[in-house]
Structure formats: C-alpha cells, structure tokens
Amino acid sequence: MSEVLLEFEGLAKSFGGVRALDGLDMRVKRGEILGLIGPNGSGKTTSFNVVTGIYTPTSGRVRFDGRDITGLGARKVYEAGIARTFQRSRLCLDLSIFDNVMIGNHARVNNGLWFNLMNRRGLRREVEDGYARARELVAGFSADLADRMFAPVGALPMIERRRIEICRALVSAPKLLLLDEPSAGMTHDETAQLMDDILAVRDRMGDLSIVIIEHEMGVIERLTDHCVVLSYGRKISEGSYAAIAADPEVQTAYLGVD
Amino acid sequence: MKDDVMKTPIPVSLPPLATGLIAVAACAIFGWLFLLAESEVAVLGLVLLAVLAGWGAQKTGLSATLGTAMHQHSGAMNGAIVASLLAVIALLGTEHFPLLMLSTMLLYLVAALGLNVQFGLTGMVNFAGAAFFGIGAYTSAVLTTHTAVPPLLILLAGGLIAALIGALLIVPVVRTAGHYSAVVTIAFGVLFKTFLEVNEVLGGPQGLMVGSMNVFGWDFNNGPVLMGHEMSFYVNYALLSSGLAILAFALTRRLERSWLGLALDSVRLDETASACFGINVVRAKVLAFTYGNILAGIAGALYGMMISFIAPNSFTFSDSLLMVSIVLLGGLGSLWGSALAAVIVVLVPEKLQILQEYRFLLFSVLVIAMLLFRPQGLLPRGVRSYFPGGRAQR
Numbered sequence: 001m002s003e004v005l006l007e008f009e010g011l012a013k014s015f016g017g018v019r020a021l022d023g024l025d026m027r028v029k030r031g032e033i034l035g036l037i038g039p040n041g042s043g044k045t046t047s048f049n050v051v052t053g054i055y056t057p058t059s060g061r062v063r064f065d066g067r068d069i070t071g072l073g074a075r076k077v078y079e080a081g082i083a084r085t086f087q088r089s090r091l092c093l094d095l096s097i098f099d100n101v102m103i104g105n106h107a108r109v110n111n112g113l114w115f116n117l118m119n120r121r122g123l124r125r126e127v128e129d130g131y132a133r134a135r136e137l138v139a140g141f142s143a144d145l146a147d148r149m150f151a152p153v154g155a156l157p158m159i160e161r162r163r164i165e166i167c168r169a170l171v172s173a174p175k176l177l178l179l180d181e182p183s184a185g186m187t188h189d190e191t192a193q194l195m196d197d198i199l200a201v202r203d204r205m206g207d208l209s210i211v212i213i214e215h216e217m218g219v220i221e222r223l224t225d226h227c228v229v230l231s232y233g234r235k236i237s238e239g240s241y242a243a244i245a246a247d248p249e250v251q252t253a254y255l256g257v258d
Numbered sequence: 259m260k261d262d263v264m265k266t267p268i269p270v271s272l273p274p275l276a277t278g279l280i281a282v283a284a285c286a287i288f289g290w291l292f293l294l295a296e297s298e299v300a301v302l303g304l305v306l307l308a309v310l311a312g313w314g315a316q317k318t319g320l321s322a323t324l325g326t327a328m329h330q331h332s333g334a335m336n337g338a339i340v341a342s343l344l345a346v347i348a349l350l351g352t353e354h355f356p357l358l359m360l361s362t363m364l365l366y367l368v369a370a371l372g373l374n375v376q377f378g379l380t381g382m383v384n385f386a387g388a389a390f391f392g393i394g395a396y397t398s399a400v401l402t403t404h405t406a407v408p409p410l411l412i413l414l415a416g417g418l419i420a421a422l423i424g425a426l427l428i429v430p431v432v433r434t435a436g437h438y439s440a441v442v443t444i445a446f447g448v449l450f451k452t453f454l455e456v457n458e459v460l461g462g463p464q465g466l467m468v469g470s471m472n473v474f475g476w477d478f479n480n481g482p483v484l485m486g487h488e489m490s491f492y493v494n495y496a497l498l499s500s501g502l503a504i505l506a507f508a509l510t511r512r513l514e515r516s517w518l519g520l521a522l523d524s525v526r527l528d529e530t531a532s533a534c535f536g537i538n539v540v541r542a543k544v545l546a547f548t549y550g551n552i553l554a555g556i557a558g559a560l561y562g563m564m565i566s567f568i569a570p571n572s573f574t575f576s577d578s579l580l581m582v583s584i585v586l587l588g589g590l591g592s593l594w595g596s597a598l599a600a601v602i603v604v605l606v607p608e609k610l611q612i613l614q615e616y617r618f619l620l621f622s623v624l625v626i627a628m629l630l631f632r633p634q635g636l637l638p639r640g641v642r643s644y645f646p647g648g649r650a651q652r
C-alpha cells in the first residue's frame with residue numbers, strides 16, 4: 001500500500017477566463033493532516049470541488065487510494081471514501097441532528113424500495129443501529145448535543161452546526177476528510193474548541209487523513225503536519241508550518257507586495 | 259405559585275388519548291353535519307365554527323395535546339379516525355350527493371399525497387396533477403368499455419399508465435432545475451387537455467362513458483343493503499375511496515419515515531451536498547415523480563368509474579392548481595395537512611355555491627396569504643420520527 005493517499009497531477013480548472021486551478025501538483029499522505037492555505041480566490045475550495053466530483057477538471061489527474069478518480073462524479077467519489085464539509089455550512093436546517101448525520105451514512109443503509117416501505121422490522125433495526133452510531137459520534141463532540149438528536153439543526157449555534165457537519169462527514173468512516181474553513185463564522189474560543197475536537201477525532205480514527213483549508217494561522221500551526229500554499233491556482237510553497245511561514249514568497253502572496 | 263395557576267388554561271385536563279378520541283368524534287359529527295347541511299347560512303355557520311375551533315385549539319394548547327395523542331397513541335388514534343370515517347359514510351347512507359362529495363375529496367387526497375411526495379418532500383412542483391388524474395380516468399374509460407379486465411386491476415392500470423406517460427417527462431423534469439421543470443409540467447398539462455379535445459377516439463370534447471366498479475362480482479351500481487335499508491350506490495365508492503386513501507396515506511407515511519424519505523428531503527434541500535454524501539439524486543427524483551403519478555393515476559381511474567362520464571374539462575390546469583394548493587395549504591411534506599386542506603379545497607366550494615364561481619380566486623388568495631404569513635402550512639410537518647413511540651424517537 002502506497003504511502004500517498006491522494007495525489008493531484010497538473011490539476012487545472014478554468015471558469016471562462018478565470019484559471020481557478022492552474023496546474024496544481026499536490027500529495028496527501030496517509031494519516032496526515034495537511035493544511036491548504038492561500039489568499040482569497042486562490043483556488044482552495046475549487047480544489048475540493050474538483051476532488052469531490054462537483055466539478056470536472058479542465059485537465060490533470062486526481063488519484064486516490066491507488067486509483068484514478070478524475071471526473072468520477074460526486075456519488076462515486078464519496079463511495080471511494082472521501083467526505084467533506086462546506087465553506088458555507090450546508091446542513092438541512094429543518095431536519096433533525098439525527099437526520100443530518102444519517103444523510104452522511106446514506107451509502108451504508110439499505111435503500112431498497114421494498115425494504116423501506118415493507119420491511120418495517122428490518123428498517124427499525126437499521127434505524128436503531130444508525131441511532132447508536134450517530135449518537136456515539138455526536139457524543140464525541142458534545143454530550144449535550146447527543147441528548148438532542150431529534151432537535152432541528154436550524155436552532156443550533158454555528159459551532160454546533162460545524163460539529164454536526166463534521167459528524168455527517170465522518171459517519172461513513174471515510175479514509176479522507178476534507179474540511180473547508182471549519183472556523184468560519186466562529187469566535188476565537190469556539191475555534192479553539194473545534195480544533196480540540198478535530199485532534200480528538202484524529203486520535204479516535206487512527207488512519208483518517210485530513211485536508212483542512214483555513215485562514216486562521218493559529219489553527220494551521222496547531223493542527224497540521226504539512227502545509228501547501230496556493231496562489232492563483234498554483235502551489236507556491238510547501239513544507240512544515242514553520243517552513244512556509246518563513247518563506248518570503250508566501251509572505252509576498254499574502255501581503256500582495258511585489 | 260400564583261403563576262402556576264395562571265398558566266393552567268383548562269383546570270381539569272384529560273389525558274392526551276381521551277382528548278384525542280373526543281376530538282376525532284367531534285370532527286366526525288362536524289363532518290357529517292357539514293356534508294348534510296343544505297342552506298348556505300348553515301354551511302357558513304359551520305365554516306365559521308371550524309375556523310374558530312381551529313384558532314381556539316391553537317390558543318389553548320389543544321392542538322399540541324392532539325399532536326401528543328397522535329404521537330404516543332398512533333394506533334388508537336388512527337383506528338378512531340378510520341372508524342369515524344366509516345361511521346360518517348354509514349350515517350350518510352342514502353344521501354347521494356354528500357357521499358359523492360366525500361368520495362371525490364378522498365380521491366383528491368390520494369392524488370395530493372402523491373403530489374406531496376413530489377413537491378413537499380422532493381421539491382419538484384408538478385402542475386399537471388389533474389392530467390395524471392385524467393390519464394387514470396381515461397384509462398378506466400377505455401378499459402371498462404373495450405375490455406373485460408377486472409375493474410380492480412383497472413385501477414392499477416390507471417396508475418401504471420400515468421407512471422408510463424409520466425416517464426416521458428422524466429428526462430426534462432429531472433434534468434432541469436427548479437422553475438424549468440415546473441414549466442415542463444404546465445406545458446404537459448395543457449398539451450394533455452388539448453390532445454383529448456382533438457382526439458376523436460377518446461371522445462373529443464364530449465368525453466367518454468366509464469363503466470362502473472365491480473369487486474368480485476359486486477357491481478357498484480347497486481346500493482348496499484344495511485339492516486334492510488338500501489343505501490346509495492355511492493356508499494360503495496365512498497368505502498373504496500376510503501380504503502384507497504387509507505392505503506395511500508399509510509404507504510406515503512412509511513415512505514416519509516424511511517431512509518428514502520430522508521434522501522428525498524436531502525435532495526430537496528441541497529442537491530449538490532446530497533450527491534457528495536452518496537445520494538443518488540436522479541433515482542430519488544424518478545422515484546418521487548413516479549410514485550406521485552401512480553397515486554394520481556389510481557385515484558383518477560376510480561374517479562372516472564364513480565362519475566361514470568368524463569370529459570377533458572374535468573382535468574384542466576385549474577384542477578391541477580387546486581391539487582397543488584392542497585399541498586401548499588396543508589403544509590409541504592405534511593400528510594395530515596394535505597388531508598385537512600383536501601377537505602377545505604374540495605368540500606367547502608361544493609357546499610357554498612356562491613364560492614363555486616370564485617373558488618380559484620379564493621384559493622389563490624388563500625395560498626398567497628399562507629405563503630406570506632404561515633409558510634409551513636395549516637398543519638406544519640414536524641421533525642421526522644421514524645417509528646411512532648420507538649426508542650430512536652426523542
């Protein structure tokens with residue numbers, strides 16, 4: 001089994017004239033937390049959207065777990081073991097915590113028409129199992145949330161929503177978790193809490209790899225094993241946080257000075 | 259202490275189940291009186307009474323108690339509702355017209371439940387509900403006059419043909435997003451009616467005769483005899499429509515309370531995120547669209563047999579709008595909401611002839627008011643509970 005879990009090779013994606021990704025090469029190793037940083041509009045979210053099959057790349061390859069997943073389509077990518085959260089929270093606000101987490105478990109439950117309509121006993125067993133699983137996962141983030149599994153998500157504060165989004169991504173036990181600015185819209189303290197949560201998740205799920213997009217450098221410093229810096233859709237630097245923070249090219253990209 | 263006393267609105271509070279059973283009985287008596295009421299004044303009085311009762315139930319917390327009763331004692335409550343429906347039919351006995359109205363309402367409810375799966379759960383507005391209903395009715399007209407297919411099977415055939423013709427729309431409806439798919443269904447509905455009008459084989463604008471229902475040799479043209487009294491032949495149709503409505507309701511409830519129902523919700527709320535979690539968006543939409551059309555087709559097939567004569571004018575765009583307004587008024591995704599709204603939309607204008615002329619205007623205003631002031635509908639859908647009273651519940 002190769003050490004590399006995810007690999008981009010010359011990945012490019014243009015929107016009309018905008019080159020959101022411009023020949024990106026990048027690798028994520030098994031079990032590592034990789035920080036993906038860069039100024040606004042540098043193509044971070046686009047890279048997630050290309051991996052997860054929301055967009056097909058203009059050119060280049062994406063390899064995951066030893067197989068080419070370029071242009072595979074969102075559903076197949078998910079089945080291959082990649083789950084994500086979104087920059088702007090995309091939970092179903094009218095649905096309960098349980099429902100939202102179970103959406104992430106969709107590929108593991110029986111979706112047969114006959115089963116769902118006629119086999120109430122079988123369904124009941126699956127619901128009970130799913131409930132135990134979802135509850136345990138949520139309890140790992142917050143005991144209080146776990147006691148309110150049937151409360152609608154819309155009533156919860158941002159940090160709780162983020163936690164549920166992460167649970168929704170984790171419930172299928174993916175190999176790779178993509179987090180798009182998990183700290184967005186949260187206070188300093190909440191961000192710190194969420195970082196603890198993410199580290200705890202990593203400890204619980206030993207072989208999980210994580211790619212995290214963040215603007216908060218404190219977060220990147222604390223969480224990541226390795227960082228990749230994007231600017232205008234290209235990789236301009238990579239290495240440990242200390243290494244990229246000291247890289248003059250990164251400083252120029254962020255400060256916008258020539 | 260004083261506060262506690264003030265907060266108790268009803269000094270003697272009954273347990274939820276007792277309250278629920280009394281409410282069901284009261285509704286049944288009300289429905290019976292309403293269906294029999296002759297004078298416009300009496301009907302208007304009853305409508306006002308119902309509005310006041312509904313408002314009062316909200317204010318006093320009675321509606322919350324009823325919700326608890328439905329939740330904790332669903333078996334007993336559902337049983338009571340079915341029993342009341344049967345009792346009302348038996349009490350109406352010889353009254354042709356009220357029984358016809360009741361049956362029509364029940365069949366519209368079946369179609370509306372289908373539309374609710376399409377629109378309320380999956381987010382696909384279908385403005386051709388009456389067309390699919392009509393496909394069922396025309397199927398039963400053709401099959402009852404030209405073949406010897408047992409009429410019960412013709413109901414299924416009505417659903418099947420509606421689903422098959424609906425399949426022609428699947429590609430444009432599923433592939434186009436939002437409003438475009440609504441436009442596709444509008445175009446289809448209008449086309450359907452025009453097609454019927456110019457098609458001589460299907461009777462043109464004059465329409466077709468439909469044979470009667472016949473269950474294992476019992477012809478529905480005969481009134482059943484209860485304790486020596488012959489009842490209206492519409493009692494047959496009322497009973498079968500009730501059976502169909504109960505079946506459709508139970509099945510739709512199961513669909514909603516399952517992984518499939520969850521997938522439909524997810525597709526409505528966020529297609530892209532759904533796909534990112536492995537949900538097959540196309541399958542979900544095809545399933546919902548087909549399910550809804552089958553229900554409309556089956557209901558239409560029985561409707562045709564019941565009114566025994568059908569014409570293109572019974573299946574217009576306006577009728578489709580009425581079906582959509584049932585779903586909207588009741589509340590998106592709310593099955594009991596659809597039931598309540600079907601009563602309002604189908605029965606009230608039949609009873610108030612002054613309204614008959616203006617009913618489309620009236621319901622348009624009502625729907626707009628609803629969307630503005632109470633978008634969740636008359637009986638808002640709650641958070642999904644997969645099993646009534648189950649552990650994975652609350």
Ligand SMILES: Nc1ncnc2c1ncn2[C@@H]1O[C@H](COP(=O)(O)OP(=O)(O)OP(=O)(O)O)[C@@H](O)[C@H]1O
Binds near residue numbers: 020039041043087
């Ligand atoms: N669907 C789209 N259509 C057109 N342009 C797009 C689309 N998605 C992204 N872009 C453009 O691609 C570029 C990269 O966007 P992207 O969202 O990947 O940036 P980002 O690095 O995630 O930025 P931020 O830190 O602000 O989230 C931007 O110029 C953006 O305007």
Ligand SMILES: [Mg+2]
Binds near residue numbers: 044045046087
């Ligand atoms: Mg972004």
